[in-house]
Each structure stands twice: as structure tokens, then as C-alpha cells.
Amino acid sequence: xxxxxxxxxxxxxxxxxxxxxxxxxxxxxxxxxxxxxxxxxxxxxxxxxxxxxxxxxxxxxxxxxxxxxxxxxxxxxxxxxxxxxxxxxxxxxxxxxxxxxxxxxxxxxxxxxxxxxxxxxxxxxxxxxxxxxxxxxxxxxxxxxxxxxxxxxxxxxxxxxxxxxxxxxxxxxxxxxxxxxxxxxxxxxxxxxxxxxxxxxxxxxxxxxxxxxxxxxxxxxxxxxxxxxxxxxxxxxxxxxxxxxxxxxxxxxxxxxxx
Numbered sequence: 735x736x737x738x739x740x741x742x743x744x745x746x747x748x749x750x751x752x753x754x755x756x757x758x759x760x761x762x763x764x765x766x767x768x769x770x771x772x773x774x775x776x777x778x779x780x781x782x783x784x785x786x787x788x789x790x791x792x793x794x795x796x797x798x799x800x801x802x803x804x805x806x807x808x809x810x811x812x813x814x815x816x817x818x819x820x821x822x823x824x825x826x827x828x829x830x831x832x833x834x835x836x837x838x839x840x841x842x843x844x845x846x847x848x849x850x851x852x853x854x855x856x857x858x859x860x861x862x863x864x865x866x867x868x869x870x871x872x873x874x875x876x877x878x879x880x881x882x883x884x885x886x887x888x889x890x891x892x893x894x895x896x897x898x899x900x901x902x903x904x905x906x907x908x909x910x911x912x913x914x915x916x917x918x919x920x921x922x923x924x925x926x927x928x929x930x931x932x933x934x935x936x937x938x939x940x941x942x943x944x945x946x947x948x949x950x951x952x953x954x955x956x957x958x959x960x961x962x963x964x965x966x967x968x969x970x971x972x973x974x975x976x977x978x979x980x981x982x983x984x985x986x987x988x989x990x991x992x993x
Contacts, residue, residue, distance in 0.1 A: 735770075735826070735827050736774055736819075736820060736823040736824070737770040738757055738827070738828075740763070740767075741763040741764065741767035741770065742763075742970070743758050743760060744757045744758075747953075749957060749967070750956070751964065752959070752964065752965040752966065753964075753965070753967070754952055754953055754956060754966075754967045755828075755968045756947075756948065756949045756968075757968065757969065757971070758971045759973070759978070761973060764972070764978065768985055771816070771819075771820075771982045772985035772986045773989075774819070775816075775986045776990065778815075778837045778839045779801065779837075779840060779845075780800060780801060781840065785801060794991075795991075798991045801986070802987050804845055805845060805983060805987070806846050806983075807845070807846060809976065809979070811845070811846050812979050812983055813976070813979050814873075815839055816875060816943065816979055816982065817873040817875030817941065817943040819839070820873070820941065820943050820970055821853060821939070821941035821943075821968075822837065822838075824941065824970075825854060825856040825871065825939070829869060829939075831858045832856030834854050834855070834857075835910060835915065835918055836909045836910065836913070838853075851899065851901060851902045851905070852870060852871065852872070852890070853872055854871040854873060854939075854941075855868055855902060855903070855906065856868065857922075859918070866921050866922065866925050866931075867936070868898050868931065868936045869937050869938075869939050870896070870897070870936060871940075872887040872890040872938075872940055872941070873941040873942075874886070874887050874940075874941070874944075875942075875943040875944070875975075875979075876942075876944050876945070876975075877944070877945045877975045877976050878946050879942060879946055879948050880951070881954070883951075884942075884954075887940050887955075888940075888955060888959070891938045891940065892961070895933075896936060896938070897931050897933065897936055898936070903922050903926055904926065906922060907919045907923055907926075910922070936963055937964045937965070937966060938963050938965050938966065939966045939967075940952060940956075940965065940968070941968045942967070942968070943972070944969065945972065946971070948970075948971055952967035952968075955967065
């Protein structure tokens, strides 16, 4: 986990019927944030089993190379990937039961390309109805957040009439079958092909990772939303955003070589 509570302070507020959380990295604890984040980044690009197998078969240098060759090298892609990683980690730890069932970045076409489709989809299986509830997520990472970025994120959330796309869910289902998670793969297929997805079973998460204060812009976006889907806005602010991103990836590479 990204251990947000160890290096950040958080505040919550209601915005009408919606929810806003602002998480602020504390400068005196930023090294702890770099370390905690670097510890979870490799697992988003390669499975622990893959790395362990490379270590057993080929030794430490090859295992380190396996990790490093999957990491993006451009600043923009690193920033975007880290925003998605943070969103995934937040969902798993703080969303009240939703879980992001796959680490999507493991299936990137190229390490310096962004993935298409919904950034993250959290899922929660209702134990009584055995129907899935979905947390459709748009993650954005910017040194300087602007209203235009929120407009782009809103457009992504509103696609498919606010529902998670069939393409994204089919991709997740196929990956879960490969991972032998048959019950969840079946539940996704049932939602797509048997029951349908009612809008009341969907929430939206707007996750922002930025260097400037995100609260006013996210609040305005939530207030302007005219639809029926409950909205969650989460803003993670880290001053020195670009330096933080660079430090995280540098630490990942250093840790891999020193493991």
C-alpha cells in the first residue's frame, strides 16, 4: 500500500450529495512518501511471481533489469502512470470495500505509451444480491492542475452514459481468467451479458495527483455535475510534484539493483 497516512494529512467534506477528500503530502515526511511509493510501484508493472522467477533463474541483475525495462522513461508517462497507481492504491485502502482487481499497467503495449480506456475500475460484490457495484475512475496527474483537466476527466466519466465500458470490463474479465480468479470474472460477465449494469450500481471517482492545491477545482467540478451518479473527488497534492515523481522512479531502480 502507498501508506498515505504515514506521510500525508487528509481532510474530508461533503459537496452537496458528493464527497471530496484532499490529501496533502507533508514536506517533512516526503522521503517516507518516496520510499512507500517506490515500494509498491514495481508490482504495478510486473507480477511478484514474474520477478521472483527471474531472480531464481537468472539472478539479481536480471531481475532488476526486468523491472527497469518495464518502467517508463519519459516524465509525462511516469507522472500519468503514478497518478493511476495512486488511484488504484487509494481505492483498495480507503474506498469502503471497492477493489481494483487487476494492476492494469502490467499489460501496457509499450512502457512509454499511455493506456487507453478507463484508468481504473473498482468493484464491490454485494454479498446479498451477488451483483457487482462499480467505481468508474478517471485519474489525472499534473504539475499544475487546471479547470481544463477536470473537464477532460468529466468527459471520460460521462462516456457510455456514465457506465463502465463493456470493452474495459471485458479486458478485466479476460485478465482475471488468466489469473484464475474465476468467480470475479464470472460476476463481470454476468453483469455484462446477463443482468446489465443499472446506473444506481455505479459511482464515479475523480482522482487528481497535482503539485498545486486541487480542492477548489475539484469542488467546482462536483458542484457543476448535473447527473445522477454519486461523485467522489480525491485530490492528492505533493509540492514539487515533478521532483517527487522523479525521486520515486529513481528509488525504484536503486532498490531493484540493491535488493
